[in-house]
Amino acid sequence: MTKERMTQVKMGDPLSRVESLLKVTGGAKYAAExxxxxxxxxxxxxxxxxxxxxxxxxxxxxxxxxxxxxxxxxxxxxxxxxxxxxxxxxxxxxxxxxxxxxxxxxxxxxxxxxxxxxxxxxxxxxxxxxxxxxxxxxxxHDTDVRNSLDKAFKPERHDDYSRGEAGAYKSAPVKIEQEYQTPIQVHNPxxxxxxxxxxxxxxxxxxxxxxxxxxxxxxxxxxxxxxxxxxxxxxxxxxxxxFGSxxxxxxxxxxxxxxxxxxxxxxxxxxxxxxxFNMVGYRPRSVQKFSIGATTDGTLTGITHDAYGSTSQYEQFTERLLDPTKTMYSCPNLDSRYKLVRLDMSTPCWTRGPGETSGSFALESAMDELAYALNMDPLALRLKNYAEKDPENDKPWSSNYLMECYEQGAERFGWSKRNPEPRSMREGDWLIGMGMASGIYKAARDRAVVRAKLSPDGSLLVQSAVADTGPGSATIFTQIAADVMGTAIENTRFEWGDSTLPYAPGQFGSHTTASVGSAVYEVCTALKQRLQQLATGTASAAMQQAGPDELVFENGTMGLKDRSASLSYGEILKQQNLPQLEVIKESEGGPLLDEYSSKSFCANFVEVRVHAATGEVRINKVVSAVDAGKIMNYKTAESQVYGSVVWGIGIALMEEGKIDHRFGRHVNNDLEKYHVPISADVPEVDVILINKPDPVVDPMGAKGIGEIPLIGFTAAVANAVYHATGKRIRELPITPAKLV
Amino acid sequence: MKQFQYMRPTKQKAATDAVAKDPTALFIAGGTNLIDLMKREVMQPEKLVDINMLPLKKIEQRNGSVRIGALVSNSAVAEDRLIVEKFPLLSQALVSGASAQLRNMATVGGNMMQRTRCYYFYDTALPCNKREPGSGCGAIEGINDQHAIFGFSENCIAVNPSDMSVALAALDATVLLSGPKGERRIPFIDFHRLPGDQPEVDTNLMRGELIVAVDVPESPYAQNAHYLKVRERASFAFALVSVAAALDIQNNTIQSARLAMGGVAHKPWRLFDAEKALAGKPVSEESFWQAAEVAMRGAKAFEHNAFKLKLAPNSIVQALKTAAGIA
Known part of the structure; x- marks a missing residue:
């Protein structure tokens, strides 16, 4: 027998997924199996x-x-x-x-x-x-949102948002007024x-x-x-x-x-x-009229954003199309409206970066158009209008490292080498273009309950009803528990995906780590306090009196920092004759959360090549710089960024649920005709994780990462395509048909 | 999917007899398209005659030609030393198609028999004259971005999806057939047909006839050949437009040319007039543009495929330039 391994892990370590062996050996049972x-x-x-x-x-x-x-x-x-x-x-x-x-x-x-x-x-x-x-x-029937905008209505669960003067962009010396469209995207897991x-x-x-x-x-x-x-x-x-479906x-x-x-x-x-395609939700098509104005030095003076989505005849599905517009940049005047068109289709459903993904295409495309109209570098325009606090509500950011994203992303990408002139860069038959975009996404936290059970053999079981649909949440929670408790990873087990376990919110909205992770953190912290209370015997007196800073929990033992006394968890349980030590903890964000605006941020830099004769677009290079707070696991975090980039490439270049409106029926509803990126479409993706803890959202310092890299990404591609070709594509996806 | 009978004969005659005698029977080789069509109830054979046991899996050098057995897999043809050396155009076309996994299953004969990927053909709730004669063409006034600009009829504007067939059409290949009435040979360019008023019939194959082999004649086009495939993603997608271009160049003069397009018609679209226009011309972008102009005569677009009127000539020039080594 090999010697049993006992590995101590920390939050942030690039731990492989705890369920990876089951998944690659076919041992993981899915619902059909x-x-x-x-x-x-x-x-x-x-x-x-x-x-x-x-x-x-x-x-x-x-x-x-x-x-x-x-x-x-x-x-x-x-x-x-x-x-x-x-x-x-x-x-x-x-x-x-x-x-x-x-x-x-x-x-x-x-x-x-x-x-x-x-x-x-x-x-x-x-x-x-x-x-x-x-x-x-x-x-x-009617399945075409574009032709039914006159029937649009304000949804019940939506308040239009404005600040300052409405339509202020109109009097700006430099302005952009355009319409942008994004297609139906199907989750297609x-x-x-x-x-x-x-x-x-x-x-x-x-x-x-x-x-x-x-x-x-x-x-x-x-x-x-x-x-x-x-x-x-x-x-x-x-x-x-x-992905929301x-x-x-x-x-x-x-x-x-x-x-x-x-x-x-x-x-x-x-x-x-x-x-x-039309039974379990989809990202609805959006039509967005977007206008933006600035003074000649690039200071934004007004934004007007009218967004249209669609819903079914029986429900009102709303998504956050306007959110990036409200919060991304400092701009004194903003008016925005969001309306829905009832169509004879099933109800749409949240789709990775719901709303923000579509909305940011308009915002970040228009910013690029404005930069050209101003004869200004697109990155410089964004730096110029950086929001020092959340412009939607004037709250301070709980943390904001967007400037670091811009700086490190531009440096790694080589943005300074970009010749701003469209159609100025070429490699043989291919036109080269570079584009960028910013992204912002809420960093939320919800109520969650977690149970921890410590056994006399020193093993720790942590339980939550939370799902892990693939991002690696179970791994992160195992990691948090092992780090906080000082138990070896081999001795720490997380159980999930079962409604009989303690309450967890859904795994969506990039708030799983903050919500359930906090509960794991807190239940383990509470478990340590119980161990301290329970410890008896001569060695324990000093430990019971010790303040939190004088105690260390590591390698499955509680001990004084000066190492003058220690007891293993198993010994403490045995002293009390306890078959198990169980603690349940409910956790939710404190009042501080309301005093701050908490967001994740990103800056995406994309280089494309567009074939001069055929209009084919391929992605050469992506640098995605992300402020998602403290990174809980470098490996799974990078994978989340890769996933968002692949999604972004799909929406930008190929994904489109096509409907023949005469029949109200999808026509490309299989994976042969509905294209998602394949390996050859995805270049090397350079991920920069800023990795600075947020002091407010949760005790670990983490913010969400599953969606932020996707926000603005499609615009970064469209902006790069404009830079390559001089053609501005305002309706996704950007296919050869639109460029040839 | 409708239930079906299945048989796997080891003799060619048994296979062709089985299909000749039963109008509901179909041959199956790799099944990479047929099974999909059966799952969607587009095709509902009551009997499948699996021909994979037949000895049609060889590539042979013959006098003046190379014979490719109908059951040789697409990947085996693409990687074959003889093919790569003598017909790089065919190898390139095959490699540009589908995915490695599909190419391992798909056969030469099956590739020739694959059906159109027209949206309307695949959905039994929508009209399609090819699937259900008389029901109308859904694409003509529907979503026709993938559709034909040449040789269509009012009954059907679908395109043939094969890459391999475009190369074989350009290379003057011949198809060997075997059926109840014996063997026959037909030029590859006559194997597929235009839709006319019978869009449900893709090929000139007769009931019970089996594709046995394809003969590709030796030619002087190996040096300067290129298969260009334009598509929305980098791989694993059907062509918006493809071009098979092969040139016999001597002293910078085009002796003769072979040119065919895919993604533009109901069959691989051989461009004879453009080939003639190239013969005797110097290798130059100008010559290629002249040929492209000739090639595009008679092209007509629908609501969503007008881009092909520009993409097709651009692609012809691009393919010719690449073939000639001046891209």
């Missing part, structure tokens, strides 16, 4: 019209097909009590009536699930689903959306689902089925990417639970790739 005894498979059949009613749905042939157990439609679906309850606009996360699966024959969007065909195998369910005969009463549901009796259900928030799943399912929350278990330790309960969850109820068997429902 439980293969429960007697499990049946459900396949969703979907509508082929965008709006209207189901006139008739003939299920007879499907029901007779081999292996079919049941066919569920709105005509025979079990009653879902929550579907008949009045709309709860106080407690819901999205305003309006949630989508109700198989509730009635109304069609709200194309690819709306209209039946669940359940059989003993997937192949048989899939074949039987083709045998359904559906007739519709079709109504005229590798793992499609899936749920396996199993009932135990009539009032207890377990769902093995793909979710970013086991507690939200639990709560929403309990509400729909009128169950006690403790009788709903959402179990989701491994998620194959989600698994932050709500969706039709596949409801279908699996209904199917399991109807058949009395565990039922699994996996969405097909083309169902992922």
């Amino acid at each position: 439980y293969n429960l005894p007697n499990e049946a498979i459900g396949v969703l059949a979907t509508s082929t019209i965008a709006r209207g009613r189901i006139k008739n749905i003939d299920t007879r042939e499907a029901e007779r097909a081999p292996g079919v157990v049941a066919v569920v439609t709105h005509e025979n679906a079990p009653e879902i009590p929550g579907y008949s309850a009045s709309v709860d606009n106080e407690g819901s996360r999205v305003y309006g009536q949630e989508f109700r699966l198989f509730f009635d024959g109304t069609i709200y969007h194309n690819y709306q699930p209209i039946a669940l065909v359940i059989a003993d195998t997937f192949a048989r369910a899939d074949q039987a689903a083709t045998l359904l005969k559906v007739t519709y009463e079709e109504e005229s 590798m793992e499609p959306h899936v749920t396996t549901a199993v009932w135990e009796g009539d009032n207890k259900v377990t769902v093995y689902n793909k979710t970013q928030a086991t507690k939200i799943s639990q709560k929403e399912i309990a509400k729909s089925f009128e169950l006690d929350e403790e009788n709903v278990r959402a179990y989701s330790p491994f998620v194959g990417g989600a 698994s932050s709500r309960v969706w039709p596949q969850e409801m279908a699996a639970i209904m199917g399991a109820k109807v058949t009395g068997r565990p039922v699994q429902v996996v969405l097909k790739r083309n169902q992922v």
Whole structure:
């Protein structure tokens, strides 16, 4: 046997993921892989019209097909009590009536699930689903936000924002007035959306689902089925990417639970790739009228931003398109409005950097246009308008190292070598361009509860319901616990992804580390205090009297700094004859959080090449400089930046959910026709992490990192393309068709 | 997906008989396109005749030509020493297609038989004359950014997606077929057809006929050949426009040229007139622009693919320049 390793780790160490071995050996079980005894498979059949009613749905042939157990439609679906309850606009996360699966024959969007065909195998369910005969009463529909701006309305959960004088840009000596558009982007995680549901009796259900928030799943399912929350278990330790698309309960969850109820068997429902495009959310297309003015020295004098998004007929999905505009730069006059257009589509959903990603394309493109109009360096324009405090509310920043991002990013990138003249740099047939953009994203913290259990063998177990959809949260929490407690990483285990564990918010909004990490930090701190209280015996008297600074917790022992006394955690528990020492701690940000404005910042520098003859755009180089507070794990943090950059390249150059508005139907809904970046599209990405702790947000000093590098990135690409070609592309994605 | 029968004959005759006798049967080789189409219920064969056991996996030097068996994988053709040396155009075209994993599965015959990637062909809820004759063409007034600028009809404006076929069309290849009525040979450029009023028929293959091999004649184009593929991402995407360009250059004069385009028509689009325009001309950008102008005669665009009217001639010139070594 090899000698057992005992590794002490610190927050920030580039620790590999705690679950990596399971993932690379196939040992990590995803929601579709439980293969429960007697499990049946459900396949969703979907509508082929965008709006209207189901006139008739003939299920007879499907029901007779081999292996079919049941066919569920709105005509025979079990009653879902929550579907008949009045709309709860106080407690819901999205305003309006949630989508109700198989509730009635109304069609709200194309690819709306209209039946669940359940059989003993997937192949048989899939074949039987083709045998359904559906007739519709079709109504005229609208899926095109651009042509319906006149129907836009102010959403219930949005307040327009202004400061100073409205329309002030108009009187500026130098101004830009433009319209910018961003396309529908589909999350398209590798793992499609899936749920396996199993009932135990009539009032207890377990769902093995793909979710970013086991507690939200639990709560929403309990509400729909009128169950006690403790009788709903959402179990989701491994998620194959989600990016916001698994932050709500969706039709596949409801279908699996209904199917399991109807058949009395565990039922699994996996969405097909083309169902992922218009059933489980997407980033809505945006149309933005953006105007900005400055004095001739580049001082911003006014911004007017009118943004349009879209939503479904039944809910009002809002996102933060205006946020970067409000807070990025010092500008005395700003007026902004955000409106929605109701379309015959499913409700959009939060998508990595929701709102900010689309909004920053307009802001950061317009800043570049303004820099050219001013004959000023785009970076100098940004430095000139740096906001010393948050211009939205005049609060001081809790921390802000944006200047360091600019400085270090520009230095590493070689920004000073850039010839500002468009079309001035060339390598053979390729035009070279350099562009940059800034980004800002909220650094939030939410309530979380964590339980820690110390065993007499010195091992530590830390538990939270939090999801880890891939960013490495479980690793970071293991690391925080091991660092605070001084337990070896091999002796420290974190358990997650299960709604039976203590409460955690959803893993979204770049606030998981700050929220759950703080609770881990605090529960371990509390556990140390308990150990100090419990320690007895001659060696312990001095330790009990010691102040927090005189004690050290390391290598699984508590001791005096001068090493005159020490006790292992196991010995302390044994002294008290304790089989286990358990502490639960609830944590949330203090009042200080309200006194400051907390944000993560970034500066992205991008070099592109554009083929002079074909208009193909390739990314040569990316430098992404990020202020995300204290970096909790260099390896997973860098990966988050890489991920954001890949997303940014996708939105900038190729991703676009295309809809034929005559039919209201997506036409490129597979991964062959909907392009995401492949390896060859992604160059070397140079990540600069400023790594300075934020003193306010959380005890570790961390701010969020999952989304900030994406904010402004698409504009950095568009700005580089302008620099390369002299062509300003204001509608993403930037394809050869727009440049040739 | 509809359930189907499956058989895997070891004799060629058994395979061709099985498909000849059963109008619902299809051959399957690599299956890289057919299986996708079956999953989306675009194609619903009741029987699959797997031909992978047939001895059609050789590349042979013959008198004046190289014979490539229909079941040789795309990656094997691309990497074959003979092919790389004599027909670099074909190797480049193959490598530009799909991904390494797909090229390992896909075969020469299967590549020739792959269907269009037109959006409307893939969605059974939308009209498509190719999938469902008489239902209309969804693309003509719909989203037609990927579509044809040459040789289309009012019934269909889809394009053939193959890269390999563009190179083989340029290289004067011949296709060897074997069917119930024996063997026959047809020029590669006559293998695929234009949509006309039967867009559901992609090729001139008769029922039960099997592609056995492709013969590529020796030619003087190995020195100056280039396959240019223009696409939205760096790899793993179908061509917006592609150009197979091959030149026989002596003393800076073009003796003869071979030129074909992909992504512009229902079949690989051989540019005979442009080839003639190049013959006898000096190697120069001017000669290439003249050829491109000739090549583009008769091109017509739809709402979203007008960019191809500019991209195509630009790409022809770019490919010719690269082939000639003056890019």
